[in-house]
Amino acid sequence: MRSLVIAAVTAALAIAAALCIYTGLNIIRVGYDSAKFSESAKELNNPYRGWYCLYGYRLTSGASGAVPDLTSKLELETDRDPQSNRLVLIEINLAAFRDSRIDRQGLAQIDTILSAWERTGKSIILRFLYDWDGLAVQSEPDSIDIIMQHMRDTADIVNRHAGSIYTMQGLFTGNCGEMTGSRYMSSDDIQALARCLASSTLSSIKLAVRTPAQWRTIPQDCSYRFGLFNDGMTGSVYDLGTYSDRTVTSDYTSRWARADELAFQNNLCRYAPNGGEAVIDNIYNDYPGVITDLSTMGISYLNSMHDAAVLNKWKSVTYNTGDISEAGIDKNTVYNGMSVYDYISMHLGYRYLVTGSRLEAVSFPGTLRKMRTLTVSICNMGFAGCYNDFDLNITLYDNNNTAAAVLTPDDFDMKSLTGGSFSDVTFTFDSSQLAEGTYTAVLTCTDRMTGERIDFSNENDRDDGGVTVGYIKRSPTW
Incomplete structure (x- = not known):
């Protein structure tokens, strides 16, 4: 009897061994050590966020005489624009064509302007307008049909430069293009202009109107294209006409209280x-309330030139975590002692921070094989998210610093990581595909359109823009 039991056990072990050999179901031993994470107070030169300077250009019609050469003006301005600015606001005045279509010379000037700024590598905030003097009614075309024709006239050029245009501000109307003081501000006019601009330009180009009330007027079929711009930001309790003194009412298109x-x-x-x-x-x-409001509004970019009185005030005041900790904006002391201006500068738009990582075994039904899931926790410390497509990857480097594997997220969109939010991102992989040894797991974030690496605000960053999240040890199988 005993010999039968021994024989049965021996046979079972042989079968199990055979299964491991022939099906590859070896038991994989994998260890993991998470890296240590801390936030730095460094400025990140990431795209689609930060400060901008403004440059204006008045188009000239060929019918009125010689078209001016913009070359020297553009060379001067593109050279002097601060290299630290990743954004630039370009205003193009169309008043010369208030009674006609934009002629060939005018369109060529637009292309020259956008091409010159495109070569700087900056992202363009673009605004077409007819007025710089607060006299929109006198400067704008007498018919809304001409404005819509100008939208269509400029669309081909705008679309050719879509890769460099971050957003278009306004609907070509209003004093300084700010959609106020114009005869074309009725709900019907806004709807017609918004639909024309959206249908003429590529969907990848973001659009913006001046106030939330105007946004609520936009037809639903194109409202997803539109954000906001606010050139009266924090100027008064009403943000200089952006808000009113009435609470939310059934009139969805009216201005509401702050x-x-x-x-x-x-x-x-x-x-x-x-x-x-x-x-x-x-x-x-004033600080600290302005920090809360900028975060609440989701501010990605600000003018670095105006208003100097406000900017200088921020530069003269010291940031202290204790001043705003109850508001839940930020509880990290690494910013203490810097100016409020520098704090705002670092938090415009997105600011990603890796806060933790872990490795877990995952069993899949119907198989003896075990997969591993590497989870990385990321927090967005910025005032806003990013609205472009960013790709996350984890590269596993062996002891020779050679990339042995590249892991992609199971299902995650970086655009979902809005300002002040956090998320766990999972990367599932088959550890049996790794050779024995220790691997350094490095997280990178890349702008899908340009291939540019997006920097994290972690102290333990690498020269290649990545963050070491941990170390995987693949031991011998048994």
Whole structure:
């Protein structure tokens, strides 16, 4: 009897061994050590966020005489624009064509302007307008049909430069192109202009209107294209006409009170960019309240030139975590002692921080094989998210610093990581595909369109823009 039991056990072991040999179901031993994570107070030169300078160009019609050569002007301005600025606001004045279509010379000037700025590598905030003097009614075309024709006239050139255009501000109308003081501000006019601009330009180009109330007027079939811009930001309790003194009403297209409009922007600007100018030194741009408001509005970009009084105030005030910790904006002390201006500069748009990682075994039903899932926790410390496509990857480097494997997320979109939010991102892989040894797991984030690496705010970053998240040890099988 005993010999039968021994024989049965021996046979079972032989079968199990055979299964391991022939099916590859070896038992894999994998260890993991997470890296240590801490946030730095360094400035990140990442795209689609930060400060911008403004440059204006007045088109000239060929019918009115010689068309001016823009070359020297463009060379001067593109050379002097701060290299630290990843954004530039370009205003193009179309008043010379208020009574006609834009002629060939005018279109060539637009192409020359956009091409010159495109070569700088900056992302362009683009605004077409007819007025710089607060006299839109006198400068704009007498018919909305001409404005819509100008939208179509410029669309081919705009679309050719779509890869460099971050957003288009306004609907060509209003004093300084800010959609105020114009005869074309009725709900019907806004709807017609918004639909024309959206249908003429590529869907990859983001659009923006001046106020939340105007955004609520836009037809639903194209509203997903539109964000906001605010050149009266923090200028008063009403942001200089952006809000009103009435609470939310059944009139969805009316202006609401500040608190209600801030809450509206907090939701909208999770999916569409917001930026502009902080103006007029007053309590609404005083620290610490301004930090809360910029975060609530999801601000990605600000004018670095205006309003100097506000900017200088921020430069003269010291940031202290204790001043705003109860608001839940930031509890990290690494920013203490810097100026409020520098703190705002670092938090415009997105600012990604890796906060943790772990490795777990995952069993799949119907198989003896075990997979591993590497989970990385990421927090967005910035005021806003990013609205472009970013790709996350983890590269496993062996002891020779050779890339042995590249892992992609199971299912994650970086655009979902909005300002102030955090998420766990999982990477599932078959550890049996790794040779024995120790691997360094490095997380990278890449702009899908340009291939540029996106820097994290971690202290333990690498020269290649990645962050070491941990170390995987693949031991011998048994």
